[in-house]
Amino acid sequence: MKTDAIIHGDLASAAASIRQAEDAGFDGAVSVEISHDPFLPLAMGAASTERLDLITGIAVAFARNPMNVAVLANDINRLSGGRFIVGLGSQIKPHITKRFSMPWSDPAARMREFVLAMRAIWESWENGSPLEFRGEYYKHTLMTPMFSQGSSEVGNPRVFVAAVGPAMTAVAGEVADGLMAHGFTTPSYLRDVTMTNLAKGLDRSNRSRSDIEVTIPIMSAVGRDEAEIAPKRAAVRQQLAFYGSTPAYRGVLEHHGWGEVGDELNRLSKQGEWVAMADLITDEMLREFAVIGDLESVSAEIKQKFGGLVDRVQMGLSDEPLKI
Numbered sequence: 001m002k003t004d005a006i007i008h009g010d011l012a013s014a015a016a017s018i019r020q021a022e023d024a025g026f027d028g029a030v031s032v033e034i035s036h037d038p039f040l041p042l043a044m045g046a047a048s049t050e051r052l053d054l055i056t057g058i059a060v061a062f063a064r065n066p067m068n069v070a071v072l073a074n075d076i077n078r079l080s081g082g083r084f085i086v087g088l089g090s091q092i093k094p095h096i097t098k099r100f101s102m103p104w105s106d107p108a109a110r111m112r113e114f115v116l117a118m119r120a121i122w123e124s125w126e127n128g129s130p131l132e133f134r135g136e137y138y139k140h141t142l143m144t145p146m147f148s149q150g151s152s153e154v155g156n157p158r159v160f161v162a163a164v165g166p167a168m169t170a171v172a173g174e175v176a177d178g179l180m181a182h183g184f185t186t187p188s189y190l191r192d193v194t195m196t197n198l199a200k201g202l203d204r205s206n207r208s209r210s211d212i213e214v215t216i217p218i219m220s221a222v223g224r225d226e227a228e229i230a231p232k233r234a235a236v237r238q239q240l241a242f243y244g245s246t247p248a249y250r251g252v253l254e255h256h257g258w259g260e261v262g263d264e265l266n267r268l269s270k271q272g273e274w275v276a277m278a279d280l281i282t283d284e285m286l287r288e289f290a291v292i293g294d295l296e297s298v299s300a301e302i303k304q305k306f307g308g309l310v311d312r313v314q315m316g317l318s319d320e321p322l323k324i
Helices: 011-024 039-048 066-080 093-099 107-127 166-175 187-204 226-244 247-255 259-270 274-278 283-289 295-306
Strands: 002-007 028-031 053-056 084-089 158-163 178-181 213-217 219-222 290-293 312-316
Touching: 002 011, 011 028, 011 039, 028 039, 039 053, 039 066, 066 084, 066 107, 084 107, 084 178, 107 158, 107 166, 158 166, 166 178, 166 187, 178 187, 187 247, 187 295, 219 226, 219 295, 226 247, 226 259, 226 274, 226 283, 226 290, 247 259, 259 274, 283 290, 290 295
Parallel strands: 002 028, 002 312, 028 053, 053 084, 084 158, 158 178, 178 213, 213 312, 219 290
Antiparallel strands: none
């Protein structure tokens, strides 16, 4: 498995972190979209690194449109010599409609069209052919020579799609180069549910598992002793409670017979009881979702849990990558 470092923070610190990740031997740097843009650090990293993959994990697709993502992704891919991976996610309806003031409908179908539209734009640049993409959600029918980037010596960016539910997972298998599984995922759910739905999408495009990469961010509490691990364990418990309160992720809890916990977490979240929510995350749930221990034991546990299932994992930046 490849190991990618998760990068976040303001632009200056994120760019420095990407260089640190390459120096430490990581295989990639994943720039997240939380309070800062995910593309800008990777553009700076493309100019100051030589080897590691540069990945948005994720960029919110529906806050943008296929044309502006196609332009930006291709620019960074050229700058990096073909090392850019545009990781796209749908987010959830309240964020798209209330935070970004953008339309929301049929997220899996819309994501499929978004990726196909980007590929049509790149094909138009590559071949000089007319741009004629007409979908239900996106229409791109104008490309003059002035606005075309032309053919690229390093090819098009790879496209990863983030997914939890069955429909979006199948879309990733059908149209993407990679699947970004959610951190709120257990090995059992990944094996029994995610991979089954991924295979359905791969079948639609006449591809096999070897034609796509699967990556997952690892929830972890890593330290040299219990004094270092304890606060990180508490933070993971809080994060699990937050994710578990989201109805879109309830299927993961249902898979383990914890659906009622998800209902209670959702109820408490609406009351703002964020601290109390963490108390509902049992030790059993913590063991399923997270890896906890020192660097050596966590490395072994990740390999045991995800070996043969995923191709790369994402971890918080440290001085050295996990040996998995």
